[in-house]
Amino acid sequence: MIKLFNSATRQIEPFIPIHGNKVGLYACGPTVYNYAHIGNMRAYLFEDTLQRTLRHCGYDVTFVMNITDVGHLQSDADEGDDKMALAAKREQKSPWDIARFYEEAFFRHTKMLNIQRPDIVARATEHIPEMIAMVKTLQDKGYAYESEGNVYFDVAKFPDYAAFARLKMNDQQATGRVEFDSRKQNQADFALWFSQSKFPNQIMKWDSPWGEGFPGWHIECSAMASKYLGEHIDIHCGGIDHIPVHHTNEIAQAECCFDHKWVNVWMHGAFLTVDDGKMSKSKGDFLTVDKLRADGFHPLAYRYFILSAHYRNELRFDYDILTAAQKAYQGLYEKVQEWQVAPEAPTNSPATQSYADEFWAALREDLHTPTALTVVWKVVKDETLSTGDKLALLTEFDTLLGLRLTPEVIPLSSAEETLITERGQARTDKNWAESDRLRDLLLKEHNIQVKDTARGMIWVRVLPPIEGES
C-alpha cells in the first residue's frame, strides 16, 4: 500500500487505483519555447520517482506527459505575446522548428538525469481535433460561450470552481496585475479557443467551428489526458504553481465535460529556489543541465541532490550545496565499484531484508527519498554485511534511485591501462613525483581515481559516464 499526499484534500491518503492494478498517471510537461531549467527538472525528477515507486509496487502504470508546443499567450489574462512566436523571431526559425529543437533538448537533459521517458509523450499540436471536440462539448452543454471569435469557459456555471485551490474569488485580483478583458462575462473566465489572433502573421493556427485559430492553454492537458487515460484518471501531477490557475481550470473544464469527478489524486512538486527567489524562465538567465555540466557537475549529482530532499519541501540551490551532493554521490559510486571488483559472498543475513523493507517503506510513505538515502548509507556502513550483500541491496535500490550505482564495469582503455601501469612502475621505482603526476592525470583527464591500499593498488572511475552526451 502506497500513501500519497493529495493536493485536493491536502492529506496523505492510501492510494487505491480505479481499475484494479492499472494506474493512469498524467504529468504536465514542458513548454518548449526555451530550455527547461534545473528547477523545472526537479518536477520531472519527482514524477520519475513516483512512477518508479508505483511500478516497483507492482502497478501497471501508463504514464502520459504532454509537450506544449503551441504558442500560448504570456498571460492568463489572454493578453501579451505568443511565446513560441517570440522565440521564433528571436532565433529566426519557424515555431515548429523551435518547438522541436527544445523538445529534443528536454529529452536529452532528462536522459542525462536518468529520468525514464513517459510511456506516451503527447504533443499539443498533434491533438488539436481532440481539443476542439472538447471545447465543442463544453459549448453544447452551455459551459462555454463565444465572444468576438474567442470561446471562453463560463466559471459561473461551475460552482466548485474555487474549491480546489481554495480561492476567494473576490480577493484574487486585488493587485490589479491582470488587465480587464471586456470580452469575458466574468474576469475569471478563461479562453478555450482563440480565433482572433492579434499577431499579423500567426503561423500556428488551425480551422475550428469558431474560425481559424489556436487552443487556449489549459485545454490541451485535459483533452490529451482523457484521450490516453480515459475520463477518470488516477494521478495528475505538476508543479505547485499549477494549483491556482492551470489545474483549477482543468478541473472545471474536464468535470463539466464529463459530468463526473475527473482525477482522484493530485500531486504537486515544490520549487527549487535560488538566492533571489524562484528560478524562472522569464528572468532570462537560468541554470540548465548543460550549464551544470560546463561548471563541472555530473547530472546525476544533481539527481542525488534532489533526492536528498522531500518533493513537497522547497529546496534551495547553490553551487556549494551541489558540491556537497556531488561529493556524497561520488563517494557512494566509488564504494560500489570497489565492491564490484571482488564481491564477497552473500551472507543471507536477516539484516538485508530489514534494510530493504525500510527502504521501500520510506518510498511508499509519500515518496520519502531522503529517508531512502539514509538507508543507503546505513547499508554502506554496516560491517555485518558482506560486500556481496551490499551490492545486491544497492542494485535493488538503484532501480528506484536511478543513480547508476551499479553499472557494468567499464574496462580500461589501452591508454588508461598504460598510464596505470606506468604509475605503478614509477611507484615501485620510488619516483614519487612521476607517480603523483600520473595519479593526478588519471583523475583529471580520465576520471579514474587510483588508490594504494593494503592489498595493493586499485582504481575506480570517479563518476559514471553521462547518458545522452555526445
Next chain:
RNA sequence: GGCGCGAUGGCAGAAUGGUGAUGCAGAGGACUGCAAAUCCUCCAAUGCCGGUUCGAUUCCGGCUCGUGCCUCCA
C-alpha cells in the same frame, strides 16, 4: 489584500509526544612515500512567547523572520 509553505548542528536535510538520522564541512587519530584514497573517534542543532500534557522539537494559539502563488512558469 487573498491563498499557501517553511523556521532543526558550520552548510544541506530527515525524523519524533519521552534525551534528534544521513551527507558535506570541521577537529583528532590510524594507515600510507605521500594522498584530495581508506579506516576510527569526536564536535555541534530543534526561531520567540504562551497553552495542552507526567513530559513537546513534535499538538494548539500568538509573534517574528523567510519564502511561494494569486501574470507565462515545475
